[in-house]
Amino acid sequence: MNDPSPYQPPLPQGPAAIPPALIGPPPAVKVFGILHLVFAGLGVISAVWGLFIAVIGNPFLRLTSANPEMSAQMEAQIAMQTKINPMSITASILSLLVAIPMIIAGIQLLKQRRNGLMWSNTYAWSSLGAKVINLVLTVTILVPAMQEMMRGITGGSPMPAGASGIMSGFMAGAAISGVVVTSVYPIITLVLLNRPAVKAWFASLPR
Numbered sequence: 001m002n003d004p005s006p007y008q009p010p011l012p013q014g015p016a017a018i019p020p021a022l023i024g025p026p027p028a029v030k031v032f033g034i035l036h037l038v039f040a041g042l043g044v045i046s047a048v049w050g051l052f053i054a055v056i057g058n059p060f061l062r063l064t065s066a067n068p069e070m071s072a073q074m075e076a077q078i079a080m081q082t083k084i085n086p087m088s089i090t091a092s093i094l095s096l097l098v099a100i101p102m103i104i105a106g107i108q109l110l111k112q113r114r115n116g117l118m119w120s121n122t123y124a125w126s127s128l129g130a131k132v133i134n135l136v137l138t139v140t141i142l143v144p145a146m147q148e149m150m151r152g153i154t155g156g157s158p159m160p161a162g163a164s165g166i167m168s169g170f171m172a173g174a175a176i177s178g179v180v181v182t183s184v185y186p187i188i189t190l191v192l193l194n195r196p197a198v199k200a201w202f203a204s205l206p207r
Helices: 027-056 059-064 071-083 085-110 116-153 163-182 184-193 196-204
Strands: none
Touching (some): 027 085, 027 184, 027 196, 116 163, 116 196, 163 184
């Protein structure tokens, strides 16, 4: 029996010896492909509804305002909606723009294409950027409009000392919490799809 030549490197063994392309796609690829398309669809529906309300008005508010007992409250809400229309239009447009790379990423991930990772990262960073813009708009436009709406509902009656500050802090906290919660998905996308093993699988795919 011939001994192996000492000049020949030993043959690789174990999972590392198998090319990533032959192992198959990591489970995260298919999971995020499906989730991207589902969340993008929901985002498009929400954005279209937001544009409809900003341009046409909320039909539910107008129907409720016909009730004399609720007219003052509804008129205050309609006035608030008018003030935040520019913010609503901006947020809806941002949602539509973010949905574009998200849909492309979902399709490319399900098709196991190499550029699926690039499109997914593009969606995640654009989504986080849009959420920062929405947070600024919420604090500068929505919170003051809600405060004015509350004054209209109470008929301009003076509020207890410190109540205005508590309300402002609560609304600002709710806005920040909303941004944090909705930022979880794009952050998880960046983390799980950019793990070394997943990136190696994408790199092994043909261009």
